[in-house]
Amino acid sequence: MPRVVTVYAPHEPDGSKLGLVSYRMSKLGPPTIKAWWDRRLLAFIALEGSHRLAAAAALKVPVTILKVVLEDMVCHDFQDLYPPGPERVGNMVDYILSGPLGKEREPWGPAYRLEATIRRYQTPDIDECPDAEEEA
Numbered sequence: 640m641p642r643v644v645t646v647y648a649p650h651e652p653d654g655s656k657l658g659l660v661s662y663r664m665s666k667l668g669p670p671t672i673k674a675w676w677d678r679r680l681l682a683f684i685a686l687e688g689s690h691r692l693a694a695a696a697a698l699k700v701p702v703t704i705l706k707v708v709l710e711d712m713v714c715h716d717f718q719d720l721y722p723p724g725p726e727r728v729g730n731m732v733d734y735i736l737s738g739p740l741g742k743e744r745e746p747w748g749p750a751y752r753l754e755a756t757i758r759r760y761q762t763p764d765i766d767e768c769p770d771a772e773e774e775a
Contacts (some may be wrong), residue, residue, distance in 0.1 A: 641701055641754045644673060645682035648748030649735050650691040661694040670695055671703040673760055675732050680752065686713060689748050690715055696751040705760040712762070714768030724768050745770050 652660075664670060670691040674683035682732050683704055687694060695702050707713060709729035716723045 643750055643752055644704070644755045644757070645680075645750050646672070646692055646702070646704070646755070647680075647682055647684050647750050648692045649685055649687065650689050652690045652748070656690050657693055660690040661698060664691065664694045664698060664700060669700050669702055671705060672706045673707050675707050675709070680683045684732060684735055684747060686735070686766050692751050692753070693749070695753055701703055701756065702715040703756040704755045704757045706757055711762045713758055713762075716774065734754045762767065 670688060672685050672688040672691060674685045677684050683706075686707065692702070694700070694706075707728045709727070709732065711728045712725050713728055713731070714724065715726050715731055
């Protein structure tokens, strides 16, 4: 059952990419985002999808959140964290909450209030990840 939640994006969306993501979302439907529940903030910290979250908020489209736990392994495209590929959620959350080294900014991107359906992420056997550009 959908409910309204707060979701923090991992970074600010790039305006030049946002239009394309919004267009694709209008054709393909609601996005699915992997996110970790932060009990201190009472909000989700998204591990991906800064542009999809911004587009969903602008278009008032509900999202599906795949709720991850710190021990899960997921694919990522944080190119300044490690080479893109499989990574433990705990490492990614630490990175997002601390901000990239040497950069002045909030530790995460904007917060969005979105209607969401929440499901538990099922960690697949990950040896390698699909190309992140294909998933955008």
